[in-house]
Amino acid sequence: MRLPTRHLLSAAVASTLLTGCFSGTSAEGDGDGSRIRLAMMQPPRSGLSPLSDDAFKLSRWSTAETLVKLDEDGDARPALATKWRQSGRTWTFDIRGGVTFHDGTKLDAEAVVRSLTRAATASPKPRILDGVDLRAAEAHGDTVTVTTADEDPLVPQRLSSPQLSILAAKAYRGKTVNPVGAGTGPFELVSVDGTSAATLDRYDAYWGGRAKSPGIDVRFVPDGTARAAALRSGEADIVEAVPVSQAALLDQDLITEVPMPRTNTLYLNTAKGPFKDASLRAAAREAVDAESIVNGVYEGRADVAEGLLGPALPWAAGLRRPVTRTKATRPSGETITIGTFTDRTELPEVAAALQQQLQKAGFKVKLEVREYANIESDALAGAFDAFILSRATVLDSGDPAAYLYSDFASDGSFNISQLADPAVDRALKKAGATGTGTARRKAVVAAEAAVLTTDAAVPMLHERVIQGDAAGVTGAAHDPRERELVTADTYVK
Structure with missing residues (x-):
């Protein structure tokens, strides 16, 4: 098979990008296998505080546990x-x-x-x-x-x-929460090297039984080409979030594709700028060609979005009904700035594709692309007219109501769209108060419809995560919710 030029160029620079990510070889332990060398995508954002999204790293390393x-x-x-x-x-x-x-x-x-x-x-x-x-x-x-x-x-x-x-x-002794040596899981977090690395050792007194691996050596490798190269070269045992552009370069026996409750969404700023006008938000929605992005950027390894909730929640499609939206107005050269981040390799390419689509529709489009840690605060403050985000829809409670509230309620903590809509707030509160089961699912889909009616968010596609596991890895988790990765049963032969 002939590979696209961008794949070959990425492979050519991988060795340079990989320098310093991993050193040495996996040290043998006294358990069933070697220490696990793990390449993670995003560095800690808040010093691994469990009160932030860093909590999911602690969970994926099996060091911190919940009730x-x-x-x-x-x-x-x-x-x-x-x-x-x-x-x-x-x-x-x-x-x-x-x-x-x-x-x-x-x-x-x-x-x-x-x-x-x-x-x-x-x-x-x-x-x-x-x-x-x-x-x-x-x-x-x-x-x-x-x-x-x-x-x-x-x-x-x-x-x-x-x-x-x-x-x-x-x-809890300081102003921030420090998880080092403070968890209950099968692996103890013993050291953190800023945003570069972390080390965990097996905790032999774990209540659930002794882990099979003697420990985990974590390296944070934001560059997707470097992560894939680490798997290809044998310098990493487990690699999370292999970029689509690198998947074809890897031994297909070493990668696993997992449908995820994760939606790639274009958030539109409803509080200020051009997209305060609902008819221009509608114009942006109509300009988005999600299918071409799925085929061109994700090489078919994603699903075109019909709503905010994707195929990982199959019940949503069966309950969804047509949504009534504002009629679009033809843009007249309004300038918009779209922000996104480099940590997920595909997002800058998505931004470039959207730039072309929106310009064709009549907007003037500027892009601002940074690492996530350097752009999140601006996105939450409404500094952009639009923002492209890959968002997990059941990340926290296993229930999408929490995600919908966080992202679209007037007082939601992750309200990038700056949405303040009484009808949306009512629908979100009803969904959150409804008991589990079919009634709650119907209320959740109704809340999704309320959000989509505003065009505050344009769902584009639902991702599939590609995880790389070296040939000697046994028992690595492939978790759609991104809560598990290395467990007590994971080891390297």
């Missing part, structure tokens, strides 16, 4: 809590016995309340608690009560979010 975990269907299952029960606005959780933190201290009700209280009173709050007034208290013995201002059927699912990980008291 509850989710099964494949998104239902709550025991983790650090063994069971729970609801009484109105209050849920009572029984805390697992025989669990110790990595510093040797005991997991108890006091530790759980400390962690949950720190998260609930943080500013800003963890995304999973958007719109939720949550209070934790010791009950009796090893039980904890969690009470919300309004009756919340999703409390167990919320407590599965890695942003609500339970850490030892030592983690």
Whole structure:
């Protein structure tokens, strides 16, 4: 097969980009295999604080754990809590016995309340608690009560979010939360080298049984070509988020393609600039040719979006109904600035394709592309007319209502579109208050429709993650929710 020129050019510079990412070889341990060399896409944004999106790194490394975990269907299952029960606005959780933190201290009700209280009173709050007034208290013995201002059927699912990980008291001694040596998982985080690397060792006293690997050596490699090269050269054992452009260069037996609840969306600024005008937002929507982006940028390894919720949530398509939108106005040369980031290799290419499509429609388009850590604050502050984001839609609670609230509620913490629409707020609150099951799913789809009616967001495509596992890797997780990667059962032969 003849490869496109851009693939060959990327491969040619890979060795240069890879320099310094990994050094030496995987050291043998005293377990079933070698230490796991892991190439991660995004460096820490907040010093690995669990109150930020860095929490998902701690979860993927199996170092920090939560009271509850989710099964494949998104239902709550025991983790650090063994069971729970609801009484109105209050849920009572029984805390697992025989669990110790990595510093040797005991997991108890006091530790759980400390962690949950720190998260609930943080500013800003963890995304999973958007719109939720949550209070934790010791009950009796090893039980904890969690009470919300309004009756919340999703409390167990919320407590599965890695942003609500339970850490030892030592983690909370400073102004920021420091997870080093403070988790309960099979691997102990022993050191962090800024945004370059992290080291984890097996925690032999883990309550769930001894891990099969002696440890994990993490390198943060934002450049996708370098990550793929690390797998190809044997310098990494597990590589997350292999770029589509690199997939054809790899041994197909080493990559796994996983449909994800992740949507590539064009967020439009509804508060100021040209897209304050709903008819111009409609014009932008009509100008977007998502199919050409899927075929040209993602080489067919993605699905054209019909809504914000994709094929990873198959029930959404069956409940979705046509949406009534504002009629488009022909643009007359309005200048717009689109922001996006380099951490996901395809996004700059998506931005370039959108620039051409929107210019053809009559807009003048400028692009601003940076690393995510350097652009997130500007995006959240509404500094751009539009922003391209690859967004996980069930990242936190396993339920899309939390994502929809975070991104589109008037007081949502991730409201890049600056949307403040009473009808959307009502639909989002109804979805959040509806009990689990079919009724909740219908309310979620109705909330999605309310958002789409505003054209505050133009869903373009649903991604599939490509993960690379070296031939000797056994038991690596392929998790659509991006919560697991290396588990206690993962090792390198």
